[in-house]
Amino acid sequence: MRHAIPNKRADIMKDLFDSVKFGDLKLNSRIVRTGLWESQREQSGNLTPEIYNRYENIAASGVGLIITELISLYPKDSFSKYSHTPHFKQFVREMKDLTDLVHTYDVPIFAQVGFVQFNKKANQNMRVEDISIDDIRKIQTDYIITAKKLDFAGFDGIQIALGNYYFLTRFINPHFNTRDDEYGGSTFNRLKIVLEIIKVIKDNTNLHVNVRLNAFDDQINGMTVDETVEIAKLLEKYGADSIQVTRPRSPQFFTGQNKKNPLIEASEEIISNVNIPVILGGGSSSQNQINKILNTTNIDFISMQRPFVADPSFLVEWYVEGNGESKCRTCNNCYWKKTSTCHVNKSPTLNVD
Ligand code: SF4
Numbered sequence: 001m002r003h004a005i006p007n008k009r010a011d012i013m014k015d016l017f018d019s020v021k022f023g024d025l026k027l028n029s030r031i032v033r034t035g036l037w038e039s040q041r042e043q044s045g046n047l048t049p050e051i052y053n054r055y056e057n058i059a060a061s062g063v064g065l066i067i068t069e070l071i072s073l074y075p076k077d078s079f080s081k082y083s084h085t086p087h088f089k090q091f092v093r094e095m096k097d098l099t100d101l102v103h104t105y106d107v108p109i110f111a112q113v114g115f116v117q118f119n120k121k122a123n124q125n126m127r128v129e130d131i132s133i134d135d136i137r138k139i140q141t142d143y144i145i146t147a148k149k150l151d152f153a154g155f156d157g158i159q160i161a162l163g164n165y166y167f168l169t170r171f172i173n174p175h176f177n178t179r180d181d182e183y184g185g186s187t188f189n190r191l192k193i194v195l196e197i198i199k200v201i202k203d204n205t206n207l208h209v210n211v212r213l214n215a216f217d218d219q220i221n222g223m224t225v226d227e228t229v230e231i232a233k234l235l236e237k238y239g240a241d242s243i244q245v246t247r248p249r250s251p252q253f254f255t256g257q258n259k260k261n262p263l264i265e266a267s268e269e270i271i272s273n274v275n276i277p278v279i280l281g282g283g284s285s286s287q288n289q290i291n292k293i294l295n296t297t298n299i300d301f302i303s304m305q306r307p308f309v310a311d312p313s314f315l316v317e318w319y320v321e322g323n324g325e326s327k328c329r330t331c332n333n334c335y336w337k338k339t340s341t342c343h344v345n346k347s348p349t350l351n352v353d
Contacts, residue, residue, distance in 0.1 A: 014294040016287065017062060017319060022277050022301065023208055023241045025108045025156060027064030030294065031315065032279050032303040034244070035069030035112060037082040039339040045088025047098060054312050054340070055098055059105040061315040064301070066102055066109045067159050067210075067244075069340060073115040073142050082338040086113075086146045092153045099154035110210055111150045113143065114161025114168065128170055128177045129184070136183060139168075140197050147201045157208030158201065160194060163246040163281070164214070168194060172231065175219035187230050195238040202239040211235050212244040212281070215266035225266045229273045236274045244303060245270060246281035264297060271298045279303050285326040287318050309334045310342045 017029045040050045058066055072083035085091070095111075102109045117125045120135065131139075147158050162169050170176035171183075172190045179185070183192055198209050213231065217223045232243055245267045263283060271278045279301040284290050290302055307314055307326035318324030333343035 014291070014300070016290045016294065016302070020064070020300065022065065022108075025065070025208065026106075027108070027301075028106060029062050029064040029315070030301050031063050031290075032065045032067060032244070032301055033058050033063050033308045034067045034281065034303040034305045035308075035340070036305055036335065037338040037340055038069040038084055039082060039341060041084060045085060045094075046090065047094045051340075052098065052101060056101055056105075057312040058308055059102045059107045061313045062319050063107060063315060066107055067303070068109065068111050070161065071111050071113045071146070073113060073139075073146060074117070074119065076119045077115045077117045079116045079338075086149050092149050095150070095153035095155070099156075103154070108156035108208075110157035110159045110208065111153075111155045112159040112161060112212070113146055113150075114166040116166055118167050128167075129179050133181075133183075136193055140193065140200070143197045144200050144204070147205050147207055151205040151207055155207065157210055157241070159210040159212055159244065160197065161212055162194065162214070163212040163244070164248055169214060169248075173217070173219065173223055174227070175217075175222035187227060188234060191231055191234055195234065198235070198239045208241045209239060210242045210244060210279075211240050212246055214248055215245045215263055215270070217248045225269055228266065229270055232270045232274050232278075236276050240276065242277040242279065243270065243274070244279040244281050264293060264299065267299055268297050277301060282306075285328065285330075287322065287324040306330070306334065309340065310345045 016031055020027050020030055040048050042048060055066070068084070070083040072080040072085050074080065075085055075087050099109050118131060118135070120126060150158055162172060171193055174190065177184050177190050183189055201207060201209055213228060214223050215228050216225050235243065245263065247263055261283065264280065267278060267280045277300065280293070280299045281303045282305055284293065284302050284304055285307060293299055293302065306328040310326060310328035314324065314326060327345050329344050331344060334341065337343065
């Protein structure tokens with residue numbers, strides 16, 4: 001295991017390469033790799049050598065925790081064609097190969113699970129207020145069955161996708177949820193569908209439960225930081241083990257040396273109100289910038305997505321050089337074209353074989 005590079009500045013107490021505790025897990029660094037779209041799986045669902053190679057390069061790079069690309073709960077969700085699916089009959093076997101590979105490097109791995117659209121027969125992309133109690137039970141059951149599969153497949157944790165604009169993100173949001181039953185109205189009622197899922201997963205699996213959550217949004221009567229703090233406290237109370245804070249749209253890299261980013265400020269507020277680990281989601285692109293955030297805020301964990309798309313092994317260079325910058329040029333083509341590969345850095349990977 002590698003150790004943190006000694007900092008030349010005596011006032012810097014934290015370093016991104018610190019070995020740290022994350023709940024019950026031990027991480028080799030403070031960097032969390034987050035995935036988004038998967039474009040290299042076979043149409044049948046099989047994982048390709050390119051995927052195993054990418055994960056091995058990330059795991060070997062010095063990352064602390066890996067969160068997969070989206071595992072799409074419903075095959076008819078239009079975003080499923082860019083995602084893994086638990087309905088694939090070899091899902092457990094192939095994912096077990098993937099988790100075994102990642103664990104070779106003493107790196108824990110979480111599966112990101114969510115869906116964007118809820119479709120029922122002819123009813124496509126149903127609204128939050130249109131789904132019945134039976135539909136809610138179906139969603140909860142599907143999450144729990146998937147969690148059991150993940151447990152069998154050797155994952156260390158599950159990430160429930162409540163960020164960006166996934167279906168459950170809209171469900172907990174007062175702008176979208178106008179239900180007048182026990183799953184609408186108060187913060188607790190809107191979150192109840194998720195709290196019930198978490199409780200059953202914690203009672204029936206060994207998985208760490210992480211929730212990816214928007215800190216705020218730009219909707220009228222939507223999410224505010226105060227509302228997110230209340231949600232974070234409820235999540236902790238009902239069994240969530242950690243939280244990742246994000247925002248509805250893919251965050252641009254932080255700019256402006258002296259201006260505080262609202263996502264950082266919101267994360268600090270959430271961290272000061274819960275006792276579980278909180279990850280700052282996205283927006284970081286340089287080693288100095290990350291160490292500055294770590295040492296001027298209460299933030300201990302930082303997730304990155306596009307830097308790993310641009311170069312799955314970039315942390316190796318950062319560790320050696322000490323002042324690394326991401327190769328990502330923020331063109332956002334991987335985001336809009338929904339690929340797990342970079343459109344600028346065409347052959348970036350260091351093959352560890
Ligand atoms: S495609 Fe663009 S945004 Fe995506 S990783 Fe490459 S340079 Fe970055």
